[in-house]
Amino acid sequence: MEELIPNLRDERVQGAVKNLLAYSLVILIVPLSSMFLLKQYFFEAFLGHTPNDSLTYSAVCAVVLVHVQDPHDEPVHLGFPVSLPPNELFRLRSQFLPLGKVGGKPSWLNPKALPHSNTLICKVCEKPMCFLIQVYASGPNEPEHSFHRSLFVFVCRNPKCSKPNDASNMAVFRCSLPRKNEFYSFDGPMDPDLDGDVPDPRLPPDGPKLCSLCGCSATKKCAKCQNTWYCSRDHQVVDWASHKTCCGVFPDESAEQPEPSNPANPFVFKEFGIELDQEYLNSDMFEELSDDEDDEDEDCVDDETDEDRKRRMDEFKKFAKQNESNANMTKEDLEAATEEQKRDGEFEKFNRLVSLNPEQIIRYKRFGEPLPATCQSPLPDPESVPPCENCSGPRRFEMQLMPHLLSIIEVDAIGQSIDWASVFIYTCSQSCEVPESGYAKEFLAKQDFS
Ligand SMILES: [Zn+2]
Ligand SMILES: [Zn+2]
Ligand SMILES: [Zn+2]
Numbered sequence: 447m448e449e450l451i452p453n454l455r456d457e458r459v460q461g462a463v464k465n466l467l468a469y470s471l472v473i474l475i476v477p478l479s480s481m482f483l484l485k486q487y488f489f490e491a492f493l494g495h496t497p498n499d500s501l502t503y504s505a506v507c508a509v510v511l512v513h514v515q516d517p518h519d520e521p522v523h524l525g526f527p528v529s530l531p532p533n534e535l536f537r538l539r540s541q542f543l544p545l546g547k548v549g550g551k552p553s554w555l556n557p558k559a560l561p562h563s564n565t566l567i568c569k570v571c572e573k574p575m576c577f578l579i580q581v582y583a584s585g586p587n588e589p590e591h592s593f594h595r596s597l598f599v600f601v602c603r604n605p606k607c608s609k610p611n612d613a614s615n616m617a618v619f620r621c622s623l624p625r626k627n628e629f630y631s632f633d634g635p636m637d638p639d640l641d642g643d644v645p646d647p648r649l650p651p652d653g654p655k656l657c658s659l660c661g662c663s664a665t666k667k668c669a670k671c672q673n674t675w676y677c678s679r680d681h682q683v684v685d686w687a688s689h690k691t692c693c694g695v696f697p698d699e700s701a702e703q704p705e706p707s708n709p710a711n712p713f714v715f716k717e718f719g720i721e722l723d724q725e726y727l728n729s730d731m732f733e734e735l736s737d738d739e740d741d742e743d744e745d746c747v748d749d750e751t752d753e754d755r756k757r758r759m760d761e762f763k764k765f766a767k768q769n770e771s772n773a774n775m776t777k778e779d780l781e782a783a784t785e786e787q788k789r790d791g792e793f794e795k796f797n798r799l800v801s802l803n804p805e806q807i808i809r810y811k812r813f814g815e816p817l818p819a820t821c822q823s824p825l826p827d828p829e830s831v832p833p834c835e836n837c838s839g840p841r842r843f844e845m846q847l848m849p850h851l852l853s854i855i856e857v858d859a860i861g862q863s864i865d866w867a868s869v870f871i872y873t874c875s876q877s878c879e880v881p882e883s884g885y886a887k888e889f890l891a892k893q894d895f896s
């Protein structure tokens with residue numbers, strides 16, 4: 447409970463409270479004073495309306511002023527993992543429209559028009575990728591066909607497919623549904639507290655079969671029992687060791703159900719829920735960050751030898767791993783540790799922001815700016831992001847996967863493992879309508895510390 451109550455003695459909390467007060471004053475004073483000035487000098491003195499009419503007109507203008515905010519000036523939202531006991535994991539199923547989840551099988555938004563197995567194949571090893579994370583990401587400015595909207599990210603399980611600054615071992619999909627659809631009530635999703643652990647009553651009987659291992663669209667069934675489905679021959683082989691003990695055996699309805707386990711099988715990642723919170727920065731932080739932007743070029747000068755760079759990168763990695771697991775790092779520790787990396791301004795900025803919320807696994811800001819992890823490897827410039835394959839419209843930044851996600855899915859081993867400093871996800875800026883309200887492939891880029 448303690449960690450839920452903000453500590454008012456904490457400098458960062460004080461900063462956030464000050465910012466909030468200043469912001470509240472500004473949103474009161476700006477429209478009120480402009481209303482007064484408009485009434486007095488524009489409508490009354492200049493246009494010659496009566497005081498009563500002038501008051502009405504200026505009030506209308508003030509209301510408009512309050513509502514015309516830059517929609518892109520929203521805060522960054524951070525996603526944090528939420529651990530659930532195995533018998534509570536049902537809360538993350540599709541019918542409850544979870545805010546997001548990591549690992550397990552995907553909770554498809556549209557359970558019918560699933561991505562084709564071909565699109566879920568790793569471009570490096572040509573084997574099926576594994577579900578990584580999904581986020582429910584709808585907003586008030588979405589078009590009607592996109593009332594519900596979710597992103598789904600997949601990654602290849604094979605550590606050898608993870609190459610520096612190359613996202614060929616990953617894929618991201620966007621799915622949208624209108625408010626009126628056959629899978630969710632018009633008035634909102636089911637409630638796990640009220641409805642409990644029940645099968646989805648709206649799941650279409652003619653819907654696709656799901657792979658018993660990975661939860662993706664399945665077209666192959668076990669030849670022996672004709673009852674268990676797989677997305678690929680590969681997953682059938684992987685699952686056989688476990689499936690052979692129950693293949694063709696009809697489950698005894700009266701027998702007690704075995705406790706669910708997490709992860710449910712050795713292929714999927716351990717399952718977590720996600721909660722979102724705004725990122726609060728105090729004013730000092732803003733100043734430090736804008737300072738950095740000025741001398742960014744100096745920070746990224748390229749006059750060191752390859753050997754120097756390799757040594758520094760190793761230190762980076764070590765520091766990033768430590769930082770990941772140490773939520774209580776003090777400012778002094780951080781400064782001492784970053785002393786060595788003085789010359790990578792992007793990395794410094796990245797670490798300063800991450801150290802404020804070391805448990806963040808995603809940063810989310812639709813139409814926002816990505817937070818580069820280092821200036822040693824390239825981040826795609828907005829023009830080089832390929833346009834939407836569905837509508838040819840431009841794609842814009844939406845979400846970033848952070849290094850702490852690696853330790854959540856337990857792939858942060860020393861040596862070769864799935865790795866990233868950050869994964870940047872770019873989606874169709876129009877949220878265009880996809881045939882059958884299916885899944886549109888979007889674009890992602892990966893940045894590594896080496
Ligand atoms: Zn692969
Ligand atoms: Zn599968
Ligand atoms: Zn079987």
Ligand SMILES: [Zn+2]
Nearest residue numbers: 834837874878
């Ligand atoms: Zn599009």
